[in-house]
Amino acid sequence: MGEKLLIAGNWKMHKTPQETREYFERFLPLVEGLEGVEILVCPPFVDLPAAAEAVAGSGVKVGGQNCHYEKEGPYTGEVSPRMLRAVGCEFVILGHSERRRLFGETDEVVNKKVVSALEEGLRVILCVGETLEERESGLTFTVVETQLKLGLSGVEDRLEMVEVAYEPVWAIGTGVAARPEDAEEVHRFIYSVLEKMNPEGAKRVRVLYGGSVKPENAEALLSQPSVKGVLVGGASLKPESFAAIAAAGARLARLK
Ligand code: 13P
Numbered sequence: 253m254g255e256k257l258l259i260a261g262n263w264k265m266h267k268t269p270q271e272t273r274e275y276f277e278r279f280l281p282l283v284e285g286l287e288g289v290e291i292l293v294c295p296p297f298v299d300l301p302a303a304a305e306a307v308a309g310s311g312v313k314v315g316g317q318n319c320h321y322e323k324e325g326p327y328t329g330e331v332s333p334r335m336l337r338a339v340g341c342e343f344v345i346l347g348h349s350e351r352r353r354l355f356g357e358t359d360e361v362v363n364k365k366v367v368s369a370l371e372e373g374l375r376v377i378l379c380v381g382e383t384l385e386e387r388e389s390g391l392t393f394t395v396v397e398t399q400l401k402l403g404l405s406g407v408e409d410r411l412e413m414v415e416v417a418y419e420p421v422w423a424i425g426t427g428v429a430a431r432p433e434d435a436e437e438v439h440r441f442i443y444s445v446l447e448k449m450n451p452e453g454a455k456r457v458r459v460l461y462g463g464s465v466k467p468e469n470a471e472a473l474l475s476q477p478s479v480k481g482v483l484v485g486g487a488s489l490k491p492e493s494f495a496a497i498a499a500a501g502a503r504l505a506r507l508k
Pocket residue numbers: 262348419423424425426427462463464465483484485486487
């Protein structure tokens with residue numbers, strides 16, 4: 253068996269610290285002993301201390317959903333990579349389409365964040381993906397290639413610290429996931445772009461699929477050869493459904 257599949261949950265703007273503690277009380281027993289998967293939960297910033305405390309010793313990891321690129325300074329409302337490390341984060345999600353679309357993050361800003369997070373020793377999950385309009389105009393590969401190249405500019409030699417999440421914007425929160433074979437096609441393309449950047453490093457990157465992943469479709473998506481994990485939004489909010497997705501990953505990991 254090769255590298256572990258990464259089963260990551262992005263809670264977005266959901267749950268308080270108390271709800272976080274209650275979540276892990278139910279979640280951890282459900283995933284105890286699962287092999288072949290690395291499980292990561294990315295709660296809101298204010299929940300991170302409670303989450304880190306709850307998962308201590310369990311093997312489950314916690315991460316941030318975003319960060320600023322400066323180490324510290326007059327950036328009201330922002331959180332730095334160093335602060336994420338200090339509260340126990342190993343990972344940070346960067347360039348999520350909601351950050352790009354709702355908070356105006358450009359590829360250049362995302363790149364600064366990637367560089368800064370890696371410098372601080374965080375593993376980065378860089379999100380890329382096309383909108384429906386872009387897909388219908390045949391621009392999927394162009395958009396994904398641009399986001400990858402600009403997002404990873406200057407850190408091509410550090411791909412072993414990077415994971416990529418392919419999240420087609422039209423599949424996020426819509427209940428309509430990409431068809432497994434369509435996800436596989438884009439994942440293969442992502443690996444081909446990464447290989448041109450850094451052939452050895454590309455092998456270490458896990459390309460995750462995100463967008464309406466549920467217990468019902470997780471197995472079909474994860475069974476695709478180039479799908480090395482999932483980034484789960486809505487279905488990661490319920491301990492039972494996120495655990496079911498992790499269990500599907502553990503079953504598939506044996507076959508990969
Ligand atoms: P949903 O799983 O709710 O579609 O969200 C996906 C996502 O954006 C994960 O980052």
